[in-house]
Amino acid sequence: MYKTMPNSKEREFIYNSSYNKGHISTPSMVAHCIGLSTHAKLVYSNILNYIYKKGEFAFPSIYRLSISCSCSINTIIRYINELVEKGFIKKEVPGRGKSNRYYIIECDKIPLLKVSEMMWEVIDTLAKKYGWKDIMKCKNSILSFLNQNKYSLHHMEIQQNTINHLNALFLHVLEKKELDIEILTSNFIFKNQSII
Structure with a gap:
């Protein structure tokens, strides 16, 4: 990673001229968590990225997460369920036709x-x-x-x-x-x- 990122074409591309601007900052203890699958960590990071953009909670569709994580719908559902079961996220199901809401649980409570x-x-x-x-x-x-x-x-x-x-x-x-x-x-x- 970069110690400092001077004004450069790369910085411009990462933060300004790309569709997926910025970067994901996942806590190291989550990235290195023993007992959490690699795919669940990827799904967690994606949900966390949406929360950073939207605020208190995120509501990306299963389809969007599937595209973003390069996984099938069933795989995304399995790893969301793993994250819920292991206490990393809380999931609210608002009703038919609406995307689930995801809340990240504070690390010290997991x-x-x-x-x-x-x-x-x-x-x-x-x-x-x-x-x-x-x-x-x-x-x-x-x-x-x-x-x-x-x-x-x-x-x-x-x-x-x-x-x-x-x-x-x-x-x-x-x-x-x-x-x-x-x-x-x-x-x-x-x-x-x-x-x-």
Whole structure:
């Protein structure tokens, strides 16, 4: 990205002479959120861009989002539902023939972001010792295990010692030990373990 953008043809093109003027500013914690799919992040950024332009809420049609994100209508609907379920946006359905209204939830009120940020703290610390490749495999193993057992990060309750338990969980996997359900149930509380 640019440190400063002098008056240039590029600046003129980005901010003045193009149809899609400006840029999207998505919070880094959303862009790097563990537990939020790549497509959901893209849809979030697009909705956020419309909110920046319109104000408190946005109401882009599903068709417009589909074009903008290069996804099918069904894909857009699936990822909007993911954003709603995981607490990133609120959706209002005003009635037949009208576009939905989308409201962005403040980042500090999204439980998944809190869990993700704790995971990043653990990952950053452990990557120095184990390396990013092993950390990636470890993270994937943990998420796969959660998914197989019908647990989800966005349902994990934040406790005083959650970060310590996450660290222990990562170390357990990095030391090539088997994951079992007791590790989850004895160290973590999930609001609703049957829905992912």
